[in-house]
Amino acid sequence: MDTIEVRTAAISVTDEFQALREGNRSDGATAMFVGSVRDFNAGAGVDGLTLEHYPGMTEKSLQRIVDSARARWDLGRVRVIHRVGAMQVEDSIVFVGVTCAHRQAAFSACQYLMDRLKTEAPFWKLESRETGKAWVAARDSDRLELQKWS
Amino acid sequence: MDTIEVRTAAISVTDEFQALREGNRSDGATAMFVGSVRDFNAGAGVDGLTLEHYPGMTEKSLQRIVDSARARWDLGRVRVIHRVGAMQVEDSIVFVGVTCAHRQAAFSACQYLMDRLKTEAPFWKLESRETGKAWVAARDSDRLELQKWS
């Protein structure tokens, strides 16, 4: 059961956890990750940001990443929710949640989904900084993290 | 900021996530794990379970595990909540949540806390199965998982 959403509405961890767990009697493990807007990217104070995406390709990309995770691990429920549009500091940008019978697979799959989402899914962050608006630069460290899955 | 609780009251992921995030402007990453009562441990249908612990030692053990995680990674907030007493299938047994400036450290610390909790913290599960009550046996796989941290 995959749920993939790209949306402007706020992310509710309460709702996401409930959707992962309700009636789920067989998966003892739930691993979750939330990425939030923080205020000190690259040293300049950040007030908020705007997320741009490529409608159509973004959803396809996320589905391919989830399919690939399912091919590696025997997963129960998978939920990937990504906000787009305008956000404030402390808002949740992304939620990834995985249920599984086994703890290690739940952790690995959750981390794998985030690592690939960060480097493949067409989203771009425009930050509102004290010094003006600026596009966030991609980080080499995110590409390097992919090596652990190859 | 560490919160360690061993308690009979139900775990609310909503409350835990809020406590991890409220006013937290610097940590972009939140990794969480929830362990739930599942119904097919060792093949026999499970109706519920009772968690026994060693009051005093359990809390000390959890604090030592959290201290050890903080010595390995530069973490923001850490919350470890473990229920004791009687529980039903689908109830949350344990919540571990970590915030951090970096995604990889948040994942690693969360997994490390669970791996050590599973093998060191004095908790014991008594399952109510169709066939009667039975103490859950420790799994070798849990001990093997510790090797990745040594």
Next chain:
Amino acid sequence: MIKVLFFASLRQQLDTAEYQLQNFSGSVQDLRAHLAELFPSWEVHLQADNVQAAINQEMVTGNAAVADGDEVAFFPPVTGG
């Protein structure tokens, strides 16, 4: 007809979100060169090393062939999550 899309910083630099092109054949690399010829001010942005491309919403490398009816997109490295 080929539909060309630009995203994020590249969209802002070119001040163009979408451009439609008739009668083109060649690779993604050829398309970049062709657009840079049509709009000389685009060259420095479009030919930057880190610009990525997709054809019909799938990531491709520069030597992938562009066919009539394709949707081609150019964008900087992604920064979501």
Next chain:
Amino acid sequence: MIKVLFFASLRQQLDTAEYQLQNFSGSVQDLRAHLAELFPSWEVHLQADNVQAAINQEMVTGNAAVADGDEVAFFPPVTGG
């Protein structure tokens, strides 16, 4: 005086949660042997390979020394989380 605690399956097998002992000196291993002598029916459970021990709420191995005033606990491998 030494306070000895038993947990989980071991507590049920011995039907004892706590036992107090006067005038003992020796290691944790010696304490197990001593208790098994006092209560022969405990031996099979208390001397099982997987029984773990703590002194004053810290995990110890069998050769750790038990001192007067200590709280010693015996229990099976933990299964929380």
